[in-house]
Amino acid sequence: MNRDAVTQAASGGGSPVFISILCALLVMGLVQVVRPQLLWKMNRNLQRGWVKDPDATEPTSKGYAMQRVTGLLFLAVATWMLVQQI
Numbered sequence: 539m540n541r542d543a544v545t546q547a548a549s550g551g552g553s554p555v556f557i558s559i560l561c562a563l564l565v566m567g568l569v570q571v572v573r574p575q576l577l578w579k580m581n582r583n584l585q586r587g588w589v590k591d592p593d594a595t596e597p598t599s600k601g602y603a604m605q606r607v608t609g610l611l612f613l614a615v616a617t618w619m620l621v622q623q624i
Contacts, residue, residue: 560619564617564620568609570606571606571610574609578596582595
């Protein structure tokens with residue numbers, strides 16, 4: 539590992555490209571927490587060619603709750619990473 543890269547990363551001042559990617563990921567995580575059904579609808583359209591019944595793959599209410607929990611964890615990590623970069 540390059541020492542200069544480590545010290546530059548530790549000193550803050552992250553790349554604007556990386557910060558914008560983190561912001562986009564934060565929006566996706568927020569959608570997963572607020573309306574996980576929207577992500578499933580997008581995924582359902584991707585499954586049409588090779589899944590016999592895409593509507594049968596819809597998660598149950600417990601599945602959506604699990605997606606929300608996972609989204610909250612993802613938001614926490616992505617927010618922490620964004621704060622570290624700014």
